[in-house]
Amino acid sequence: MIETDWLWGLGGGFLIGLAGAMFPLVNGRVMGASGIFGGLIDGTGRDTWTERLAFLAGLVVIPVGLVPVLSPETHLTENLPVILAAGLMVGFGTRLANGCTSGHGVCGISRLSLRGLAATAIYILAGGLVMVSARHFWGLI
Amino acid sequence: MARALFAVLAGGLFGIGLMVSGMTDTTKVQGWLDIFGDWDPTLAFVMGGAIIPMAVAWRIAARRRISALGTIMPELGEQRLDPGLIWGSVLFGAGWALAGLCPGPALASLGFGGTGGLVFLLAMAAGMLAATPFRRTLSRRAARGEETWISAR
Numbered sequence: 001m002i003e004t005d006w007l008w009g010l011g012g013g014f015l016i017g018l019a020g021a022m023f024p025l026v027n028g029r030v031m032g033a034s035g036i037f038g039g040l041i042d043g044t045g046r047d048t049w050t051e052r053l054a055f056l057a058g059l060v061v062i063p064v065g066l067v068p069v070l071s072p073e074t075h076l077t078e079n080l081p082v083i084l085a086a087g088l089m090v091g092f093g094t095r096l097a098n099g100c101t102s103g104h105g106v107c108g109i110s111r112l113s114l115r116g117l118a119a120t121a122i123y124i125l126a127g128g129l130v131m132v133s134a135r136h137f138w139g140l141i
Numbered sequence: 142m143a144r145a146l147f148a149v150l151a152g153g154l155f156g157i158g159l160m161v162s163g164m165t166d167t168t169k170v171q172g173w174l175d176i177f178g179d180w181d182p183t184l185a186f187v188m189g190g191a192i193i194p195m196a197v198a199w200r201i202a203a204r205r206r207i208s209a210l211g212t213i214m215p216e217l218g219e220q221r222l223d224p225g226l227i228w229g230s231v232l233f234g235a236g237w238a239l240a241g242l243c244p245g246p247a248l249a250s251l252g253f254g255g256t257g258g259l260v261f262l263l264a265m266a267a268g269m270l271a272a273t274p275f276r277r278t279l280s281r282r283a284a285r286g287e288e289t290w291i292s293a294r
Binding site (some may be wrong): 070 | 213264
């Protein structure tokens with residue numbers, strides 16, 4: 001970790017929190033990425049599809065404008081089976097649990113939701129176990 | 142129209158925040174989860190920074206029933222810890238660790254994440270669609286009050 005990373009983390013986190021604060025107060029909705037995207041593709045959110053699509057458009061397109069300034073790198077693995085398996089698990093798991101890092105994590109913890117707190121504790125624990133096993137024991141990633 | 146406009150703004154701000162905080166970089170997420178490696182605490186600062194304005198927002202929301210654009214404020218709802226929440230979170234955590242991406246950053250990095258990022262997003266969408274029948278079963282069971290492990294309001 002570079003020494004100023006925590007500051008960027010805190011500042012970026014604050015922007016995430018501003019977006020997450022604005023969404024319920026202005027639009028009356030919880031800002032959860034898996035719910036907004038999932039509801040759009042599986043049809044359960046068809047009543048609010050314009051709002052979902054607009055949110056996703058902003059989320060995908062607006063960061064591209066900052067690419068020249070921040071020159072971000074994703075460092076995603078090139079191991080195709082790992083990408084596919086991980087994507088399937090993230091998609092299936094977040095829909096089954098009804099939320100991910102934004103909905104259960106940021107939005108849930110900040111209102112002391114039991115479900116948000118429990119989900120966050122579980123996915124961090126499971127993630128830590130898989131991370132340590134996959135990297136240090138199986139040499140997968 | 143106003144709802145769509147503010148949704149674009151919220152989505153854009155969310156995406157910029159993810160990018161600035163480093164959460165679109167999979168090494169930062171995997172560095173947080175890998176406690177036996179070169180541990181990276183950045184994610185905790187991101188969560189902390191996000192929870193501060195969010196906590197204020199929920200306090201304001203608690204005093205209102207209607208949002209600024211006239212929709213009903215999201216309620217907390219019944220707090221059930223059910224198998225869907227628990228096993229879903231286990232699976233999500235496992236996939237999150239393997240790739241270092243969760244749904245928000247996967248979408249925010251789509252524009253600069255290359256083919257791998259697009260493949261991840263498509264696999265994630267497929268996983269979400271595959272969850273649909275399980276979601277139906279879970280909500281049927283919940284409606285009958287079955288398989289609730291802990292319940293509180």
